[in-house]
Amino acid sequence: MKDKIEPFALLHLLQLASPALPVGAYSYSEGIEALVEASNLDDRNALETWMVQELQWGAIRVEAAIMVRAYRAHQAGEWQTVSDWNHWLSAARETEELRLQSLQMGRSLVRLLHDLHLLEEPYAFLQQEGCHFAIAFALAAAHWQIDLQPAMLGYLHSWAMNLVNAGVKLIPLGQTAGQQLLLHLQPVIQHAAEAILTLPDEDLTSCSWGLSLASMKHETQYSRLFRS
Template sequence: MDVEQLSILNLLQLASPALPVGAYSYSEGIETLVEWGAIADAKSLQHWLERELHFGAIRIEAAMVVRAYNAVAVGNLTDLNYWNSWLSAARETEELRNSSWQMGRSLVRLLLELEPQLESIFNAVGHSANYAIAFGVAAHCWQIPQDAAVLGYLHSWATNLVTAGIKLIPLGQTAGQQILINLQAHIVDATAKILVLTDDELSSCSWGLSLASMAHETQYTRLFRS
């Protein structure tokens, strides 16, 4: 089989909504923002996702995909452990940290069933692998190019949150697909910038996400876990 075609298929599988990691159960604060009226239609949902791609915490997550990928590539498991701990500490709220850990555990469990040789790598990760870290390890194992892995991670994130918005606002499926098309240029631009982020540039402006996530912890009725 052609190596490039195989890497594309591997990326489609890793970034697929069908991947059994429970991403569908999280809205990353969108449920609260809809209740507050801050997100009320397709335009405001798209605006929120655009701002998150350029300035929000998802940039840091995707940067951790890159660092996990690089650590595995050179066999530096100490760095892999460090960046996993760093990302855990950088999570803004308990809900966001728990969602990252839960999805990470699910992906690690799946990968160990499919690729048992990764056990020593995940043992080195330490306590509760974050989803972005496990994604980076999988991308390297499945020979997915680094830029494609980041594109896939961001597109998977956007797809999940657009799906949450469709249910919560609510929106039609066509509107959701139009948002994803409109986000493509932003995903490509964000990927290019994330790939060259230095360690000193690992920062985000995510106070809106933090406030929405903290409020969601005590929201009276909820469809989502974050």
């Protein structure tokens, strides 16, 4: 493992993990909107507890682990393995909302990579069969030669920023409270990244029933700001 990230790789990672990346992440709350509507999540502490549990045991842990596997398969030139993990992730999504979110964000990132002339020919099939965001993120990180550990941190931090921004709008939280929450989550994100990097295939499991129930309720929520 390198002691520091190369300057260009760092700049590429900042671009890839930026909220300005045009993949539509800002339009998703991943069930938070339904939890706020039901008064189950009404302050910063409740949102922090929810996000800590997700990082330690939830679906984001599995998504990030698949990102690691797709990254390594790209490095080894194993195109079929990338496709297999993409299909695996489709099967692992418990609700239609969560699956559509992952595929829409992945499709948008694949299209962006193609427009930037970064998508290699072996991955053209992803434009036909659908590509999950974790897979597309891995392809971009590997292409830009971003080391796996910082790529993992960027992936998890991007997820955290999106949910904090959703919480700022929905609970609502102040901008300062949102930044405080992100600071509190930094050691949790670092610990989660370290654990995910060594997670064996047989432990690709999550305790995400709370997220699944919130997502299913959100599908039929009468008034909402977010797509999921």
